[in-house]
Amino acid sequence: MIRLTDITKEYHMGGEVVRALAGLSFHVGEGDYVAIMGPSGSGKSTLMNILGCLDKPTSGRYELAGEDVSKLAGDDLADVRNRRIGFVFQSFNLLSMSSAAENVALPLLYAGARNARARAMEALDRVGLAGRSGHRPNEMSGGQRQRVAIARALVTAPAIILADEPTGNLDTKTGIEILGLFEELHKEGSTIMMVTHEPEVAEYTERIVTVRDGLLGSDEPVGKRRRSGLHAAISDEPGDP
Amino acid sequence: MRLLFQLSGVALRSLWANKMRSSLTMLGVIIGVGAVIVMLGIGEGAKRQVSKRITSMGTNLLVVRPGFGRRSHVRGASVKTLVLKDAEAIKSQVPNIEAVAPEAGKNAQVKYFAKNTNTTILGTTEAYLSVNNFTLDEGRFIEPEDVQRRTKVAVIGATPAKELFEGGAAVGERIKVKGVNFEVIGVLKAKGQSGYRDPDAIVVVPVTTAMYRLFGIKNLRAINVQVANQKAMSNAQADIEDLLIRRHRIPEGAQPDFNIRNQAEILKTMNQVTETFTTLLAAVAFVSMLVGGIGIMNIMLVSVTERTREIGIRKAVGARQRHILFQFLVEAVVLSVLGGLLGIAAGLFAAHMVGKSGSWTTAVRTDSIVFAFSIAAGTGVFFGLYPAYKASRLDPIEALRYE
Numbered sequence: 001m002i003r004l005t006d007i008t009k010e011y012h013m014g015g016e017v018v019r020a021l022a023g024l025s026f027h028v029g030e031g032d033y034v035a036i037m038g039p040s041g042s043g044k045s046t047l048m049n050i051l052g053c054l055d056k057p058t059s060g061r062y063e064l065a066g067e068d069v070s071k072l073a074g075d076d077l078a079d080v081r082n083r084r085i086g087f088v089f090q091s092f093n094l095l096s097m098s099s100a101a102e103n104v105a106l107p108l109l110y111a112g113a114r115n116a117r118a119r120a121m122e123a124l125d126r127v128g129l130a131g132r133s134g135h136r137p138n139e140m141s142g143g144q145r146q147r148v149a150i151a152r153a154l155v156t157a158p159a160i161i162l163a164d165e166p167t168g169n170l171d172t173k174t175g176i177e178i179l180g181l182f183e184e185l186h187k188e189g190s191t192i193m194m195v196t197h198e199p200e201v202a203e204y205t206e207r208i209v210t211v212r213d214g215l216l217g218s219d220e221p222v223g224k225r226r227r228s229g230l231h232a233a234i235s236d237e238p239g240d241p
Numbered sequence: 242m243r244l245l246f247q248l249s250g251v252a253l254r255s256l257w258a259n260k261m262r263s264s265l266t267m268l269g270v271i272i273g274v275g276a277v278i279v280m281l282g283i284g285e286g287a288k289r290q291v292s293k294r295i296t297s298m299g300t301n302l303l304v305v306r307p308g309f310g311r312r313s314h315v316r317g318a319s320v321k322t323l324v325l326k327d328a329e330a331i332k333s334q335v336p337n338i339e340a341v342a343p344e345a346g347k348n349a350q351v352k353y354f355a356k357n358t359n360t361t362i363l364g365t366t367e368a369y370l371s372v373n374n375f376t377l378d379e380g381r382f383i384e385p386e387d388v389q390r391r392t393k394v395a396v397i398g399a400t401p402a403k404e405l406f407e408g409g410a411a412v413g414e415r416i417k418v419k420g421v422n423f424e425v426i427g428v429l430k431a432k433g434q435s436g437y438r439d440p441d442a443i444v445v446v447p448v449t450t451a452m453y454r455l456f457g458i459k460n461l462r463a464i465n466v467q468v469a470n471q472k473a474m475s476n477a478q479a480d481i482e483d484l485l486i487r488r489h490r491i492p493e494g495a496q497p498d499f500n501i502r503n504q505a506e507i508l509k510t511m512n513q514v515t516e517t518f519t520t521l522l523a524a525v526a527f528v529s530m531l532v533g534g535i536g537i538m539n540i541m542l543v544s545v546t547e548r549t550r551e552i553g554i555r556k557a558v559g560a561r562q563r564h565i566l567f568q569f570l571v572e573a574v575v576l577s578v579l580g581g582l583l584g585i586a587a588g589l590f591a592a593h594m595v596g597k598s599g600s601w602t603t604a605v606r607t608d609s610i611v612f613a614f615s616i617a618a619g620t621g622v623f624f625g626l627y628p629a630y631k632a633s634r635l636d637p638i639e640a641l642r643y644e
Contacts, residue, residue: 054557054638075561082559093554093641097258107558112244152558 001159001191002028002051007060007070008214009046020046021057022214028160028193033186035202036195038211047211048195052087052162053080065159082111086153090165092145094137094152100124101133104151111156123151127181143174150181154190161185163194167201179204248564252571259544266540267580270621273530274584274613275591280526281609282592284519286602291511295504297432297440299374301339301471302504303478305331305464305485322489322498323461325448330488331466335480337473340368344463345452351444352417353405360401362418363443364451372467378402380412380427387447391454395423399431399441418444419455474505527616533580534620541573541628552632553640566633573625574618581617585610 009021020043028034038044049055050062053069056077062070069080086107087093094103101120108116124133127147137145146166153161163182167175183204186192194205202208203222210217256263307322328343345364350357369375370382380396387394395416402411411425423446432440452458468477478501491497545552552565589605596603 049638052557054641075563078556078559078561081557087557089641093550093557095551095554097255106555109244109247110555110559110561110564 001030001032001065002193003061003063004051005061005063007047007050007057007062009043009050009055010058020214021050023060024211024214024216025060026209026216026219028191030191031186031189032191032193033182033206034193035205035208036193036211037197037199037202037208038217039197042211042217043214044195044211046214048162048164051160051193052085053077078110082107083156084159086156086158086161088146088149088153088161088163088166090168092137092142092149092169094145094148096137099134099136100129100140100148100151103137103148104155106152107156119155120151123155124148126154127151141174142170143177146170146174146178147181150178150185154185160191160193163192165196166194167196167198175201244564245567248568249571252568253575255544255548256572256575262540263576266536266576267583269533269536270530270577270580270617271533271584271587273526273533274581274617275587276526276529277523277613277616278585278588278605278609279591279595279603280522281519281613282588282603282605283595283601284515284522285604285606285609286596287518288512288515289604290602291515292508295508295511297374298504299372299465299467300504301468301474302372303466303468303474303481304502304504305466305481305499306462306502307460307499323464324459325452325461327485327488328461328464330484331464331481334484335466335477337469337477339467339469340372341467342366342369342372342465343448343461344369344465345448345456345458345461346446347456347458349419349455351401351405353414356405358401358404360398361443362451362455363445364448364455365445366448368467369445369465372465375432376430378428378430380425382427383445383447388449391449392447393421393423393450393454394426394446396427396429396445397425398429398443398445400439401442401444402428416444418446421455471505474503478503530613530616530620533617534577534624537573537576537621538624538628540576541569541625542631544572545569545628545632548632549635549640549643552635553637553643556635556637557641562633565635566629569629569632570622570625573629574621577617577621577625581614581621584617585614588613 004027005025007021007024008019011018011020022043024043024047036044036047046055050057053064053072054077056073057070060070061068064080064084067080069077072080081087095106098106101117101124104123105116105120108119113119121130121133124130127150129144129147129151132140132144137148140148150161150166166182167178170178179201182192182194186206192205194201196202205222207219207221209219305323305327323343325343328341332338332341342365346362348359349362350359351362363369365383366388367383367385370377377396378399382396383394386392395418397405397411397416405411405416406414411428414425416423416425429441429443429445446455466477466481468474481501482497485499486497489498555565588610592603592605595601
């Protein structure tokens with residue numbers, strides 16, 4: 001589904017070249033549920049931007065659903081984002097003037113899809129917000145907003161869902177609910193990559209990739225035992241941030 | 242197509258969400274367009290009034306007056322050079338002359354029983370009616386026989402008719418001019434006050450009666466010549482000049498003792514004046530339209546900055562550059578087109594009110610509306626393009642990070 005080969009990314013800052021990614025390679029298969037971890041400055045945000053086709057690598061090859069997208073730019077990248085990628089952001093990034101349904105339908109608007117409204121309602125139903133389609137973001141709780149954002153990410157049936165600290169702005173209980181939703185989506189076959197700096201959140205996934213100094217640090221599956229153990233530990237302290 | 246429609250909907254909703262800002266921005270355009278329409282309307286009104294005033298004197302008219310040229314102030318009765326024979330000579334010797342109406346006369350007291358008025362007694366011939374564009378309200382005009390026999394008949398203008406008869410029947414009544422009895426044979430239709438002179442304040446009598454019976458004068462104060470057509474006017478003017486120089490035995494190189502005014506030239510000069518005036522007014526109005534356009538650009542730039550995050554979200558989910566460009570351009574165009582339409586309404590209303598107030602005549606031409614509107618729409622596109630372009634070029638990563 002995703003194959004990164006020797007990805008580098010350099011920035012020019014006042015004549016100095018900063019290497020954010022220094023030759024990074026990994027592979028994500030269809031239906032995988034992967035966490036990306038790493039301290040700030042490790043290049044994890046840069047990696048996320050490249051994975052999300054918001055930015056293009058300086059060198060290296062990025063294959064997304066069989067297509068080499070590493071040379072694309074501008075509107076071509078916008079098309080890839082529209083068709084292949086669903087974003088979930090830490091700060092939700094919903095349009096405040098639009099209703100939940102309109103927010104969910106936004107990617108379909110730019111895709112020129114015909115049955116946008118019906119598909120948006122379907123996606124809202126899937127995240128358990130069928131009854132709130134007419135509400136604006138400021139009339140909803142943080143958890144509900146993030147559900148709307150997830151519905152928006154789902155609505156185009158993308159190849160991959162990219163979540164950037166999706167529980168970062170939520171309390172623990174709501175965070176667990178959102179993680180439960182991701183779990184469900186994963187079981188239904190969605191490919192999900194999630195950036196987080198919280199180890200207990202990362203434990204919810206199946207595989208943890210760490211980035212350090214622009215390179216792959218470690219890449220290991222999450223143990224079944226540890227996983228259920230932590231799951232229980234978090235569930236024991238509900239509502240405590 | 243459907244997408245463009247939906248993007249326009251997005252643009253309209255965001256304008257609606259900022260009602261106050263949108264309407265104030267539009268106000269700039271409304272004032273600009275309205276001002277252009279009113280100013281052009283005033284200019285056009287002035288032009289039409291001048292034309293009307295000049296053509297109401299008669300069409301294709303040349304007026305020969307005694308005196309030295311246009312710059313000389315020695316004119317009128319004090320210079321006694323034109324005689325009735327000059328008028329006859331012009332009529333018989335100059336080609337392309339439709340009619341010649343000599344004018345002789347002075348101001349005098351006119352009485353009808355107890356009422357009296359001081360007005361111009363104008364001695365002329367039967368040609369005067371058509372040459373000077375008068376029409377009869379009732380009765381008849383002076384006929385060749387009246388001139389020949391120096392009859393004591395009078396055709397009165399609308400102003401003395403009103404003053405002496407107050408709407409009652411005038412034809413057949415007797416009036417006294419300088420103590421002499423005249424029979425009223427006709428009444429002229431009013432031309433209406435134009436400028437400082439009242440063209441209706443006249444009592445018309447046969448030219449011979451005025452010269453020999455009333456005032457004892459030998460000279461004319463003007464000869465009105467109607468030329469057959471517009472094209473023949475300058476030739477006719479030159480021919481009359483030659484003829485009168487010969488008849489008056491003016492030595493070569495000397496100043497002639499008469500001058501000829503060409504109505505077409507006066508009209509042209511007056512039109513030039515009003516056109517300059519219109520251009521000036523329009524220029525001032527145009528500046529205010531430009532200010533309106535800059536207002537749109539200013540607001541659009543603010544709007545783009547303020548909505549950086551929105552643009553980032555739209556781009557993240559796959560909006561292409563032209564989608565963003567279109568959305569913001571529609572906002573600018575809607576502001577200017579709607580402002581333009583309201584400006585037309587405001588301009589027409591203002592022009593109407595200015596016309597009603599009396600001191601100005603206004604005439605709004607369709608092409609000035611089209612002109613003002615297309616400039617407004619054009620400024621919308623022009624001034625909206627840069628902010629929209631700026632929005633469309635935003636980097637989605639930067640835009641999403643914007644607080």
